[in-house]
Amino acid sequence: MGMARMTKIVENAADLERELFWFRSVLEARIKIHFGEGATEGSVLDIAPPDLDGSSSEYAGFVRRHQLSFVERLALVLALVPHLRPRLLDACFGRDTAVDRRLTEFGGAQLGSDGELLPTAETLAFLLGGDDLALRFSVQLLLDPEHLFARHDVLRLGGGDGVTPMKAPLRISEELLCRFTTGEPRRLGCGPGFPAQRIETRLGWEDVVLQPSTRKHLEEIETWIEHGETLMADWGMAGKLRPGYRSLFYGPPGTGKTMTACLLGKSTGREVYKVDTSLVVSKYLGETEKNLGRVFDQAERRGWILFFDEADALFGKRSETRDAHDRYANQQVSFLLQRIETFDGLAVLASNLRDNLDDAFARRFESIIYFPMPRAEERARLWRQGLSPKARLDGSVDLEKIAREHALAGGAVMNVIRYASLQALREGGRPLTAEDLLQGIRKEYAKQGKAG
Incomplete structure (x- = not known):
């Protein structure tokens, strides 16, 4: 201690x-x-x-x-x-x-x-x-x-x-x-009654590779975190603007959406809680709303950033009502629409596809930020930054060429680096070879259903 x-x-x-x-x-x-x-x-x-x-x-x-x-x-x-x-x-x-x-x-x-x-x-x-x-x-x-x-x-x-x-x-x-x-806040555990858990990162903004346009849009969120309270209270805008701030991050998997949410919290001194969609939805009438209500209430009191990964699982488009199940599912979406609109904090929703979300949600975002696949020069930076300083590269490795020829997102690049580094460590810490990296790339393509 x-x-x-x-x-x-x-x-x-x-x-x-x-x-x-x-x-x-x-x-x-x-x-x-x-x-x-x-x-x-x-x-x-x-x-x-x-x-x-x-x-x-x-x-x-x-x-x-x-x-x-x-x-x-x-x-x-x-x-x-x-x-x-x-x-x-x-x-x-x-x-x-x-x-x-x-x-x-x-x-x-x-x-x-x-x-x-x-x-x-x-x-x-x-x-x-x-x-x-x-x-x-x-x-x-x-x-x-x-x-x-x-x-x-x-x-x-x-x-x-x-x-x-x-x-x-x-x-x-x-x-x-x-x-x-003890002088320390209690960390809430994730479970059916409280379907959210804290997420954090040891990395900094310099470690995440984003296109300049994406990074520029994120500055708007940082500005709201820093000055939002002054805008609402001191400038008297509370009666004219909705409370809180809602942002949609959308783009292919592995492009840095979760990492960015963590960094927004880290750089502004706020805890980030990720809502576990598998624990939110309940077969019992009213339980989903009650479970999510607890998360929203705690987030407002403690100043958390709420992060909804795969948000379309909760905020997906409402369907035509054909039976009781459809009616209840639409009721849940309506509750979430109302609750997130009155949330007095920062809520970040992440989705692979923007069109998967209910249109009523899209109209209520203060910002919608696209996380595209990295370009060749950004992929090269991902490869260089991702490797351990202790890793040695065989003469056969050309990171610039690998970056040009293989369009992988940051998450996939790190999976390849993990695989190749473990192969080298298993064999006495030898240098990483081009074949190690290519084998890892083929594994990533196979997971995505693509030919290597």
């Missing part, structure tokens, strides 16, 4: 210890007031939270950035307690021995028949004011969809259908939990 990461952990732990001490003070005061033990006058609102102005922890930064009120801060700590020090809540989840039941005024939701009890909005209302209706109503304001807790995915309510908001468990987002503890 690096020193920088360890420093973050220590800073977070120190501030959260202070916050937990404050929470315990509020809890003990509320219980004493509730049971008439000691002073019954005053309010827990008089117990000031710790001053974090001089701290550089992730938690302190979040509190300052959002200027959290007493109620908001107590709600945040309450949601953290089960993860940090669950025993602090034991006093809230006792039983009334006179009637042999749980103390319902403390709130709390039980996980399973013998599971632990989690704090709810009802628990927060009890901590703040017991039976005070005004304070109870202030808690309900925290659950509003327009509150920062919902807009920034800070707290969410657990529980299933039929559970009233005040009785649903308060859950902190996993991303914030990771930031407040």
Whole structure:
């Protein structure tokens, strides 16, 4: 573990210890007031939270950035307690021995028949004011969809259908939990419920070979990433322009579409998430929309670039409705059309053929960028850049001639280099020969259904 990461952990732990001490003070005061033990006058609102102005922890930064009120801060700590020090809540989840039941005024939701009890909005209302209706109503304001807790995915309510908001468990987002503890964001795993995964590259713009016209069009996207927020907010264009930016990359396979999406993220400090189309489409009505909705929501909150490879699998042309399957497929395309149009971020769709996409999508792209097959001089550069500095070439190899005679995209060139390099390594690291490269080229042609 690096020193920088360890420093973050220590800073977070120190501030959260202070916050937990404050929470315990509020809890003990509320219980004493509730049971008439000691002073019954005053309010827990008089117990000031710790001053974090001089701290550089992730938690302190979040509190300052959002200027959290007493109620908001107590709600945040309450949601953290089960993860940090669950025993602090034991006093809230006792039983009334006179009637042999749980103390319902403390709130709390039980996980399973013998599971632990989690704090709810009802628990927060009890901590703040017991039976005070005004304070109870202030808690309900925290659950509003327009509150920062919902807009920034800070707290969410657990529980299933039929559970009233005040009785649903308060859950902190996993991303914030990771930031407040380890100081690092949680990497979301790809799966049926979240059909996207992060993609990245170690290469730079100098390593990708693009025609000048293609590179020029990409500058428009970089400009939007850098100045889009100023355009919408400071220049007041939010009411006149659609949110976000949508771009279509189209062209033959292996021409650099995925690599370019990765480099756009790398050069602008944004994570790129590739949507896995095989995990998106579900046979269950509504599941596709729900799964994609999660991806769009997370991307908006975290500023991701969304990349849809083979986009025509999701955004293909709507067909004539002949049966329920066609109707549902068209419904999915309509949902995607609406969702991507309101996406407040950068969405890149990649397709081999521009005409494969639904016409309604094509009209909504801010840019459509063609990735053509590389020309002979660009192919020569791909061959030269693709070879390892440690690779030795036999005298029979003429890269310029190979580039002229074989029209391969960058991805195919790298496949050939991989094949030829492994043949040389298998035989003691000998020089690569023209025959090694030609064998690899024939394999690539065979994959494409072409004669070598």
